[in-house]
Amino acid sequence: MNQKQLLRPVADAATLSAPLADFNTADAVEYLNTLALPQAADTLAALPLPRAVKLLEAPELQRAGDLVAALAPARAAALLGLMADDRATDIVHELDTAERARLIPLLAPEARQSIQLLLSYPPHTAGALMTTEFVGVPADWTVAQTLQHIREVERTRETVYAIYVLDPQTRQLQQVVTMRRLITGAAEDSILDVAQINPPVTVGPQLDQEEVAQLIRRHDLLAIPVVDEQQHMLGIVTVDDILDALIDESTEDVHKFGGVEALDKPYMQIGFFEMLRKRAGWLSVLFLGEMLTASAMQHYEDELARAVVLTLFIPLIMSSGGNSGSQATSLLIRSLALRELRLRDWWRVALRELPTGMVLGGILGLLAIVRITVWQLGGLHDYGEHWVLLALTIGAALIGIVTFGSLSGSMLPFILKRLGFDPASASAPFVATLVDVTGLVIYFSIAALILGGTLL
Amino acid sequence: MNQKQLLRPVADAATLSAPLADFNTADAVEYLNTLALPQAADTLAALPLPRAVKLLEAPELQRAGDLVAALAPARAAALLGLMADDRATDIVHELDTAERARLIPLLAPEARQSIQLLLSYPPHTAGALMTTEFVGVPADWTVAQTLQHIREVERTRETVYAIYVLDPQTRQLQQVVTMRRLITGAAEDSILDVAQINPPVTVGPQLDQEEVAQLIRRHDLLAIPVVDEQQHMLGIVTVDDILDALIDESTEDVHKFGGVEALDKPYMQIGFFEMLRKRAGWLSVLFLGEMLTASAMQHYEDELARAVVLTLFIPLIMSSGGNSGSQATSLLIRSLALRELRLRDWWRVALRELPTGMVLGGILGLLAIVRITVWQLGGLHDYGEHWVLLALTIGAALIGIVTFGSLSGSMLPFILKRLGFDPASASAPFVATLVDVTGLVIYFSIAALILGGTLL
The missing domain is CATH 1.25.60.10 (MgtE N-terminal domain-like)
Incomplete structure (x- = not known):
């Protein structure tokens, strides 16, 4: 130009x-x-x-x-x-x-x-995704009649590769015929002769798009019929609509997991103030939540003053809780989205995360003890005369916090789902905030237990 | 049973x-x-x-x-x-x-x-996803010949809805005919009469599946032909293969963003030790990285001993850096995956994240100053005689750290892409760790600047 x-x-x-x-x-x-x-x-x-x-x-x-x-x-x-x-x-x-x-x-x-x-229909449902432009023919038609009809309406239909056979009287959905089977039929055959043997897979208009995608994938369909309670066809959801919906949904899921409100436009096209709004909200909420850590720390101010050495490990310990929580949340978000797990499976997950978290925490605890010992004996830093007890405190705190992080990170998606929210709304920063506050309390409680009478 | x-x-x-x-x-x-x-x-x-x-x-x-x-x-x-x-x-x-x-x-x-x-072909490429079972016909065939051929081979072809017209001599791909156009043709028409006017959209076998998905979506295709450099057809990638690939890829992306190695089986089917291995690796690497925070804190141990009040805000400040970094990373991961942004756009993003981070940090800084003032004047906690300077320190540190978090969180996906890795490998815990260590240095430097001579 x-x-x-x-x-x-x-x-x-x-x-x-x-x-x-x-x-x-x-x-x-x-x-x-x-x-x-x-x-x-x-x-x-x-x-x-x-x-x-x-x-x-x-x-x-x-x-x-x-x-x-x-x-x-x-x-x-x-x-x-x-x-x-x-x-x-x-x-x-x-x-x-x-x-x-x-x-x-x-x-x-x-x-x-x-x-x-x-x-x-509400967004993200089969009803909102569907098109009413499908090919429906009465069950008493022949293959030739159907083909002729398709040639006439082809340009106005989103797909002609799935043909829906309706009851001539009630117009309820009876069968589905695929185009590939239709063209193998003889002209005078009944349309029902080339229909699939199994009853058609259908969805209601309120079904979530992610479940629609699972069904389309599971049954290898090019389109799925949307029906009302009396099996009257309302429309079809085609595989390319689902493709669009899934790409948008994975963008939304990654944004939410990162703690941003979903953006509906490309990054560079969002105005400066709109971008601020999408990020400032969650960031401020998390900040207010995280302020509880300051309150928790204030509560332990005396202990901190007596044993400054304890503060050295606060970032290390807290981030481990957040990281293990973020891992568990990401695993469970996808398992729930893919319907590998149902709401009622929460206790099976909890029973797995408990020992997993304990072993993971044990590994990190061991790393921390080795680090403190090497630094102390190697003369790199002096952690004071009670350094063995200190190392034990850090190790034990890591077991407690990583276990708590894994457990709460894995339960959060279940809780959100139970409350009627999208489990994918659980964000890594949210889990980290949740675990941070509790993590401090765990840390200082264990410190009081092990170091009480010596350092504290 | x-x-x-x-x-x-x-x-x-x-x-x-x-x-x-x-x-x-x-x-x-x-x-x-x-x-x-x-x-x-x-x-x-x-x-x-x-x-x-x-x-x-x-x-x-x-x-x-x-x-x-x-x-x-x-x-x-x-x-x-x-x-x-x-x-x-x-x-x-x-x-x-x-x-x-x-x-x-x-x-x-x-x-x-x-x-x-x-x-x-390497995994996640068009070549690895494609099937060689497509319908290819010579350009000198008629509509009737093509239909007859499809009826014969229909059961052994993954899709018959896209028909690939090949040069009769060289067997190079010439045109694509859709089944919906084919059935509107007269029996004796040449197959080229019902072909699309535009040259066919093709991909090479090495193209990444995400780019294949974008092309299929962009051109609303049911299948895309995979060709070699001489336009000979190697196979086709169908929309349902892409659907499967995208669902698997979004699971992988969420897992990676959460800091877990991608799992190839449902949650409950992964053995206890395999699950530990998938999580312990990254968790330990992050832990070793986060150990630098302990080193940084050791470096500032004297300052900490003199001003314990500074430690109260460490978790709050560090988590804000991590959260803003995680937001920026999630935005950029998707923008790069959707090809909204290219590698060369990094500086445009940096120029946006810089002011965005400063304003976001300013908002959080203001919240922190309000909180300290209210607590101090309301008699909820005594931050000492220099509480005004302390509040200023926290506010300024938040601006610095949130700006640094937004900037490094947004640049990380670019850096990974530049190094040949998947930008989606940038995980929230990794960004948090990166920002934590630097955040501490920023915090103590600003504290030394503002509080030097009074509290420090």
């Missing part, structure tokens, strides 16, 4: 859309993402409708909601009506209430109905 | 396979997973070959390698030969060298060749 083009106030349609002529959809989307919003909206307005629809449907297009809001309402409604209804719904989700109220009445009745249905 | 069945030493084929008769593949796999290994292997041996193949191909089947190793070699080879070659390769990957040497010569030449090709 040269200087002259940037300066020209309004460009004509041909000039605006010219650079996109040679691009495939993915490249055109990337080009649009680089333009300023008004320019991108003008370009979108200048494109032929089907091309603009393709670009708006691409999950990589950024600011899709802003772009649609910047178009003339009639054009925006026309584009939304032509788009796959699940993607159109995503865009409507991004609009504010006033923009929605302005656009929705302009939509064709059919598109309006399906978008409003999809808007009604 | 009742007591009697468990006690009977050897059961006949009919009895063993009886419980599976009514199960679909996913349920049968779950049932097999619950059996002891010898019993599961006997059951697998008793099943008809096609059924056993289906179960072995399911990604949820656990101990697939052990099961195949426990079968009679001839049967094991027969099963591997009938399986999709990418899944068979996964199983061969799990076998030890002796078992591989025993089984591979028993395979049919075609299966042997493709499994050996797939074994030659």
Whole structure:
């Protein structure tokens, strides 16, 4: 883009859309993402409708909601009506209430109905992910009739590779036929002759997307039907929607585990203040929690004054508790997400983490005792006349704290799940904070026990 | 399963396979997973070959390698030969060298060749994920010829929904035809008439699976062709293979971020000692690193003895550095994984993290100053006559440490990538350890500056 083009106030349609002529959809989307919003909206307005629809449907297009809001309402409604209804719904989700109220009445009745249905399901559920644009045929059709129907509707369906056979009277879902089986059938065969033998795997509209992904994976499907309680089909969730959802969800999970509110935009596109807000909240909450360590330390101020040597190991001991907790949490978050473990398995996990934590703590405790002994006997540092007792205190405290860290780190995801939260909301900093405060109390209690009468 | 069945030493084929008769593949796999290994292997041996193949191909089947190793070699080879070659390769990957040497010569030449090709690619690459069982047709065929060919080979191909059109002479990839476009073509049309207009999107066999996933997602594909440098097709990676790979990769990423070596089995199936090994390694390395905090503290022992009040805030200050570092790392790990940022963008990130860290540190510093003031004036704790200077020290240290934490947490993934490691290897505990040691030095330097001559 040269200087002259940037300066020209309004460009004509041909000039605006010219650079996109040679691009495939993915490249055109990337080009649009680089333009300023008004320019991108003008370009979108200048494109032929089907091309603009393709670009708006691409999950990589950024600011899709802003772009649609910047178009003339009639054009925006026309584009939304032509788009796959699940993607159109995503865009409507991004609009504010006033923009929605302005656009929705302009939509064709059919598109309006399906978008409003999809808007009604909570995010991250099968209902919110699904599309209503599937191929459904009555059970009394033949293979030839079905193929002819698919040829006619192909362009308006998200996938034609799974065909849903419905009861001709009740329209309940009876069977699923895959395209690969359909084309092996003879023209006059009944559609039921090429259907799968097993009853179809279905999900309800409220099911979480992670469970939908597990089912699609487990049964090796390209799409899964979403049905109501009477087995009437509401829509389908396709494998590419699930792929998008899973990539977004793993980003969200890593962000949450790192202790940030999930970001919905790429790093460099988030405004400075929005970025601050996403991070300052949790950071402040953790800080307030961690203030309890200062209170705990104040409580032991006399002991600290008498035995300054005890403070030398506070960071070492506390970080070990946090690290072992973070390990256990990361293991359990994934086991719960993959449904390897259920809520009721918590005690089996606790019974494993208890001895695991004790042995891990024992290993670290041994390392600490060796370190203190070597430094003391090697003359690198003088820990005082009671250095043997001190070494024992550090070793014992590490066993206690690592055990507590492993145990509480592994139980936290269960507790969150039990309270109705996503177990993946358990973050490493949160576990560390939890373990830090208790860790100090464990440390000073063990010190009082072992060093009472000598150093303390 | 009742007591009697468990006690009977050897059961006949009919009895063993009886419980599976009514199960679909996913349920049968779950049932097999619950059996002891010898019993599961006997059951697998008793099943008809096609059924056993289906179960072995399911990604949820656990101990697939052990099961195949426990079968009679001839049967094991027969099963591997009938399986999709990418899944068979996964199983061969799990076998030890002796078992591989025993089984591979028993395979049919075609299966042997493709499994050996797939074994030659590094894990997590397109080559390792791909299957060689795709539909390829010469460019001079008609729609009818292609459809007839698909009907014949359908059962032996992983997907028939993408058809690869090859140059009849050189066998180089020319075009891709989707099944949905194919069935809209007239029987006598050339296959090229229904092909996509854009040149096909292809990948090389060495490309990382995460980049393959991005391309599949970006271009909304069901499969992507893997080609050599002369555009000869080596195989295809299908969307369901990518789905499996992504789920495994997000588990691995969360584990790594939590500071555990990635586990390849569900939590409850990992032996006690294997679990210890996966955790003790990193935990000990971090512990040894964190020992530097003890050295740093020893260095400041005189200051600590003179001003015990300084120790009260050590856990608070250090954890804030670790938490802000963990936030920044989680943001950058995902941005690099999603290719939102490239290696060369490191300085743009550094320029953002610097002011972000300073403001975040300022917020926490303010909270700390408020807390000390309230406690002091409210009579909750006496921080001594120099409490104002102490509060300033804590506030300034927080700005320094949170800035350092954000900066080093965000640069770590870049450094790992630059060194050729996976940026996702940056773990929250590692960042915390890194920041802890430096944090102490920052804290004591600022304390010496502000409190020198009064408290110190």
